[in-house]
Amino acid sequence: MTGGIQIFHESTVPFEESPMGRGVRLRWVISKASGAPRYAMRVFEVDPGGEIPLHQHWYEQEMYVLEGEGMAGDADSEQPIGPGTVLYVPPNHPHRMRNTGKGVLRFICVIPH
Amino acid sequence: MTGGIQIFHESTVPFEESPMGRGVRLRWVISKASGAPRYAMRVFEVDPGGEIPLHQHWYEQEMYVLEGEGMAGDADSEQPIGPGTVLYVPPNHPHRMRNTGKGVLRFICVIPH
Numbered sequence: 001m002t003g004g005i006q007i008f009h010e011s012t013v014p015f016e017e018s019p020m021g022r023g024v025r026l027r028w029v030i031s032k033a034s035g036a037p038r039y040a041m042r043v044f045e046v047d048p049g050g051e052i053p054l055h056q057h058w059y060e061q062e063m064y065v066l067e068g069e070g071m072a073g074d075a076d077s078e079q080p081i082g083p084g085t086v087l088y089v090p091p092n093h094p095h096r097m098r099n100t101g102k103g104v105l106r107f108i109c110v111i112p113h
Numbered sequence: 114m115t116g117g118i119q120i121f122h123e124s125t126v127p128f129e130e131s132p133m134g135r136g137v138r139l140r141w142v143i144s145k146a147s148g149a150p151r152y153a154m155r156v157f158e159v160d161p162g163g164e165i166p167l168h169q170h171w172y173e174q175e176m177y178v179l180e181g182e183g184m185a186g187d188a189d190s191e192q193p194i195g196p197g198t199v200l201y202v203p204p205n206h207p208h209r210m211r212n213t214g215k216g217v218l219r220f221i222c223v224i225p226h
Contacts, residue, residue, distance in 0.1 A: 088119040
């Protein structure tokens with residue numbers, strides 16, 4: 001899709017199961033298909049007890065926690081995350097995330113194409 | 114700052130007044146100074162009655178509404194926005210935003226460096 005401004009609720013975008021971990025799904029709310037030239041915005045949900053195990057990739061991640069409680073970190077350490085937590089993961093840096101709460105853990109994750 | 118993963122609450126980043134409009138402030142939560150190679154994440158707050166008038170720039174915006182109620186659009190039309198609304202503004206496309214609610218309008222806005 002290209003053209004003008006696009007305004008819509010995230011719930012209009014179907015979830016996809018994520019290959020990144022157990023109990024993890026995501027919506028690609030802005031992507032190449034939106035016409036976005038440089039980077040994509042995804043909304044993730046992780047079920048209680050779900051996790052994204054330690055992994056790494058060539059690209060950076062810029063993340064913002066919307067809802068829920070969890071732990072996030074790299075190979076060496078973890079720290080608590082919750083609504084309003086910002087995470088910056090540099091390119092090629094190992095990282096992990098898990099839901100330690102009773103509700104869904106929801107966060108935004110922006111990555112380059 | 115460069116190096117490892119960065120995890121912190123958005124509230125640890127001071128607000129700056131935004132030159133974009135009346136009653137508008139922002140936190141640069143991830144920026145070049147974070148070591149981010151490609152794009153920056155900002156958290157905006159718009160006071161009740163505040164607005165960002167119609168403007169345009171060379172870069173795209175990828176936005177997500179966290180809290181509050183408002184209207185957003187381009188020169189031709191506006192539509193309601195609220196928590197969970199996603200906005201994609203293409204490069205060089207005129208756009209505007211205003212808070213029509215009783216509380217603060219909060220949103221994330223990601224732009225390239």
